[in-house]
Amino acid sequence: MTALAHDPRDRGGLQQPMLIARDLRKHFPVKGSGGKSVKAVDDVSFTVGKGETLGVVGESGCGKSTLARLMLHLVKPDAGELVFDGDPVALDPGIAVDALRRQVQMVFQDSYSSLNPRMPVRDSVAFGPFVQGKGKNEARHIARDMLGKVGLDPDAFGPRYPHELSGGQKQRVNIARALATGPRMVILDEPVSALDKSIEAQVLNLLRALKRQFNLTYVFISHDLNVVQYLSDRVLVMYLGRVVELGPIDAIFEQPLHPYTRALLASRPSMDPAHRIAQPPITGDPPNPIDPPSGCRFRTRCPFAERVCEMTDPALGPWQGRQSHTAACHMHNPGSGHSLAASG
Amino acid sequence: MTGYSSVIPAKAGIEDDAMPVAALDPRFRGGDGVTTTRPEPFFEEQAAPATRVRGYWQSVFYRLRHDPVTLVFAAIVLLIVLAAICAPLIAPFDPYKESIVGRLKPFGWRGHPLGTDELGRDMLSRLIYGGRVSLLMGVVPVLIASLVGGVLGVIGGFVGGRINTAIMRTMDVFYAFPSVLLAVAIAGAMGGGMANGMLALTLVFIPPMCRVAESATTQIRALDFIEAARASGARTTTIIRYHVLGNVLGPVFIYASSLVSVSILLASGLSFLGLGVRPPVPDWGLMLSTLRQSIYVVPFVCALPGLAIFITSICCNLVSDGLRAAMDVRM
Numbered sequence: 001m002t003a004l005a006h007d008p009r010d011r012g013g014l015q016q017p018m019l020i021a022r023d024l025r026k027h028f029p030v031k032g033s034g035g036k037s038v039k040a041v042d043d044v045s046f047t048v049g050k051g052e053t054l055g056v057v058g059e060s061g062c063g064k065s066t067l068a069r070l071m072l073h074l075v076k077p078d079a080g081e082l083v084f085d086g087d088p089v090a091l092d093p094g095i096a097v098d099a100l101r102r103q104v105q106m107v108f109q110d111s112y113s114s115l116n117p118r119m120p121v122r123d124s125v126a127f128g129p130f131v132q133g134k135g136k137n138e139a140r141h142i143a144r145d146m147l148g149k150v151g152l153d154p155d156a157f158g159p160r161y162p163h164e165l166s167g168g169q170k171q172r173v174n175i176a177r178a179l180a181t182g183p184r185m186v187i188l189d190e191p192v193s194a195l196d197k198s199i200e201a202q203v204l205n206l207l208r209a210l211k212r213q214f215n216l217t218y219v220f221i222s223h224d225l226n227v228v229q230y231l232s233d234r235v236l237v238m239y240l241g242r243v244v245e246l247g248p249i250d251a252i253f254e255q256p257l258h259p260y261t262r263a264l265l266a267s268r269p270s271m272d273p274a275h276r277i278a279q280p281p282i283t284g285d286p287p288n289p290i291d292p293p294s295g296c297r298f299r300t301r302c303p304f305a306e307r308v309c310e311m312t313d314p315a316l317g318p319w320q321g322r323q324s325h326t327a328a329c330h331m332h333n334p335g336s337g338h339s340l341a342a343s344g
Numbered sequence: 345m346t347g348y349s350s351v352i353p354a355k356a357g358i359e360d361d362a363m364p365v366a367a368l369d370p371r372f373r374g375g376d377g378v379t380t381t382r383p384e385p386f387f388e389e390q391a392a393p394a395t396r397v398r399g400y401w402q403s404v405f406y407r408l409r410h411d412p413v414t415l416v417f418a419a420i421v422l423l424i425v426l427a428a429i430c431a432p433l434i435a436p437f438d439p440y441k442e443s444i445v446g447r448l449k450p451f452g453w454r455g456h457p458l459g460t461d462e463l464g465r466d467m468l469s470r471l472i473y474g475g476r477v478s479l480l481m482g483v484v485p486v487l488i489a490s491l492v493g494g495v496l497g498v499i500g501g502f503v504g505g506r507i508n509t510a511i512m513r514t515m516d517v518f519y520a521f522p523s524v525l526l527a528v529a530i531a532g533a534m535g536g537g538m539a540n541g542m543l544a545l546t547l548v549f550i551p552p553m554c555r556v557a558e559s560a561t562t563q564i565r566a567l568d569f570i571e572a573a574r575a576s577g578a579r580t581t582t583i584i585r586y587h588v589l590g591n592v593l594g595p596v597f598i599y600a601s602s603l604v605s606v607s608i609l610l611a612s613g614l615s616f617l618g619l620g621v622r623p624p625v626p627d628w629g630l631m632l633s634t635l636r637q638s639i640y641v642v643p644f645v646c647a648l649p650g651l652a653i654f655i656t657s658i659c660c661n662l663v664s665d666g667l668r669a670a671m672d673v674r675m
Contacts, residue, residue: 114568128576
């Protein structure tokens, strides 16, 4: 974590986390199902420290994108609390959603649909500063500046329309758009998933450079562990709307605790022909988030599942006293009654 | 580290962010316009030099200019419009001047190039003046309906939920009637006359217009750039103004242009039934109706108003098709 230059908007100081999420919950009601709902995000708690990059990983449909939208109040949480730099979000006293959006921005996954097709990209970038009260000329000036910062020549690319740009160029514009309002925290929702591998590396390097230049805090959402490893300080692993493991990047990659994290790590494709993965470490699709399994939600695909996993939902707990690395698994809770608990 | 280490440098391996990816792999060349020869800044994008930047409407006009069929029919429409506007200047006779002796005469009779009608009035002059009413009846209802239906559709589509359901179900009620029947019913209930005819046509066109605007808005609303605009703190009205209208205008405009010919036809139909313009005002539909009885006396003269309606509406339709093709730029 780099030392932060003083930001006049900084209220709590370095010790105060940028964002605290406490028991965030979002259930989407399913029409015509008689009151059932998709449990997209279920009691998720975490903190994002100032200047750090928190990686969020998980399979498709595990609630990553909903979590991203919850953090910006683009989706209103059903329950739980968000605290931004010491101020509760959308509460009085606290920070209003409008004010939150001046300090937190988002980069979307789909670079095609995230830019207005009928607007030159410089206007798309200028739109944020414009609606936040800057004059038209000043907003245009900021847009020029930001396009340059993301490596696009403002004169050559600014007047273009999105369909005249490549995927990587569009994603640069999206990054410029997010940064144009001068946020302190940026939520990156799969920003490189739709890009070629070579372009992906360029955009990731750009993100690192911008983070340093603007003292940003990132929440980086991805399903690609290699990408997360490259950029993140800490990782949050999600499964079916729950946090299953949360810890420093090195700890997660070297000593994954939760069977799901282990499976995710093992399922990364090997580039070494001598070490082919013969058997997929995890099979099948995740269960339906409308009716998640009782107890531990991973038990239906877990090779170590026992009766206790069916009975009780494991809480996110520290492992061997290390508060920074937590996992929600009975195997790591000595008193849980799981036969492997003692060895954990 | 397994996997993509050849492309994504491992964290430990790269401390200096300014080091280009290419430096790690000598085989790496180019990619997304990045030059490997310039070290600083490594992520600068190169503009393709030959591409001329062209805005949306510029590219639409460019395509139109290269579409001879649409241009020809647009010229015909323009000619008809000009003739209607300049009617007093180009009409050879007074369209209201009757003649007892010169009734129902064929083409070219005593200086009347297109003959005379059942009251001895000059057909050419009446056709030229009739174009005024027909075009007005074709354009005005569509314009008003686009405005009202468009606004309702955009509001419904963007706000969604109950408001949308309320608006669209109300439109469905109007949809349940065939459009001709609805126009006749409304015009009949309110009485004849040009203003009532226009009002009837406007009411007929609002529901389909609303539906087009609503479906376009619903599509746009689901896209990420709307969410991004909201994330930057924009109010709903601002988002609609800057991000929705520009994307909805195209489909609405195309649909409206195709409705013009329908409107001309329906207006003629109303006049034909005596629900539109009142005699002796020259109108193509009305002329067709009154000349009907004389079809065996001067068949070609009687067919002229029908021909005028046919030509005008088919030209409008073809121009509309050309516009649709030109505006279908991949965006």
